[in-house]
Amino acid sequence: DAKTTQPPSMDCAEGRAANLPCNHSTISGNEYVYWYRQIHSQGPQYIIHGLKNNETNEMASLIITEDRKSSTLILPHATLRDTAVYYCIVSLSWGKLQFGAGTQVVVTP
Amino acid sequence: DAGVIQSPRHEVTEMGQEVTLRCKPISGHDYLFWYRQTMMRGLELLIYFNNNVPIDDSGMPEDRFSAKMPNASFSTLKIQPSEPRDSAVYFCASTSLGDNEQFFGPGTRLTVL
Numbered sequence: 001d002a003k004t005t006q007p008p009s010m011d012c013a014e015g016r017a018a019n020l021p022c023n024h025s026t027i028s029g030n031e032y033v034y035w036y037r038q039i040h041s042q043g044p045q046y047i048i049h050g051l052k053n054n055e056t057n058e059m060a061s062l063i064i065t066e067d068r069k070s071s072t073l074i075l076p077h078a079t080l081r082d083t084a085v086y087y088c089i090v091s092l093s094w095g096k097l098q099f100g101a102g103t104q105v106v107v108t109p
Numbered sequence: 110d111a112g113v114i115q116s117p118r119h120e121v122t123e124m125g126q127e128v129t130l131r132c133k134p135i136s137g138h139d140y141l142f143w144y145r146q147t148m149m150r151g152l153e154l155l156i157y158f159n160n161n162v163p164i165d166d167s168g169m170p171e172d173r174f175s176a177k178m179p180n181a182s183f184s185t186l187k188i189q190p191s192e193p194r195d196s197a198v199y200f201c202a203s204t205s206l207g208d209n210e211q212f213f214g215p216g217t218r219l220t221v222l
Contacts, residue, residue, distance in 0.1 A: 043113075043200050043213030044152070087152075094209055095140065096165065099152035 004088045009104040012082075018075040020103055022088030025069045031092055033064060035073045036099070037084040044087065044099070047073065078107045113214035115201050121220045127189040130217045133182055134203030142202040142211060143176055143186050152200070158184065191221045 005023040012018040024033065035047040048055055048062045050071070055062045061074040075082055087102040114133040122128055134141050142157040156166040161178040169176070173192070178184040188195055198218050202211040 038152075041216075043202070043216055044211075045213070046210030049209055094204060094211060095157070096154060097211065098154070101151060 004090055004100055006086075006088050006100065006103045008101065009106070012075075012078045012105060012107050014080060014107050014109050015077055018078045018082065018105060018107070020073040020075075020086050020088075020105065021070065022073070023070045024088070024090045027068050027090050031090050033062065033068075033071050034089040034091060034094070034097065035060070035062065036087045036089065036097075037082075038087070038102070039081075039084040047086075049094075078105075080107050080109065083107045113201055113203055113212055115199075115214040115217050117217060118215065119218045119220075121222065122191055123222050124192055125190045126221075127187065128191045128195075128219060128221075130186040130199050130201075130219070132184045132186070132201030132214060134184070134201070135212055136182070138203035138205045138208075138212070139181070140204045140206075140211075141178060141184050142204075143184070144200040144202065144213075145197045146200065146216075147197045155186070188219075191219075193221045195219060196221050 032049050032051050034049040036044040038044045048057055048060050050062045050064050064071045083106050085102040085104050087099050089097050091097055116131045139160050143155040144152055146152045155168040156176045157164055158178045176186045198216045200213050200216045202213045204211045
């Protein structure tokens, strides 16, 4: 599976949108982009995934560039409960996920 | 559904002892995954099963580790003998073919003294 590059940390003000970048320049044509997050002392939680098109669900939006070499996860209105480590993963399927270091997001009041 | 259930939630043992971690997947799920998380190595996939059969155990660190899935509702990860470097949080996750995500349990925090 292709590797991803994420910033180690970022801060976000409560109520504002959080934009989390991810680079995956070696992604292959049939690999998906998955996002999970892990709140402290809990198991990872699925957020969203996509192949080519932008995706939106009740948690977040995923914007994938046309060349698919990077993507952005958008939390539209960050809350304190969104403080977590966010993982961007590139994979052929939901099966064999390789988690990197992720981005530690801290939402501040 | 109660979600993925893991037991125990915390385990403290001494070096050389056998440790057994348990997992009950979500009912109806036919894939089960075992992960290990440490500060140094992050979250690593150890092994996964499909329909109770081990499919990929390439992440299992060494022969001291073994995993079984005797039926669709139960899996164990055993470490024998345990060593201090096995100290970590072990997660179990499950899913089914029609899902797009893995559902993780709360984890078992293992400390080997």
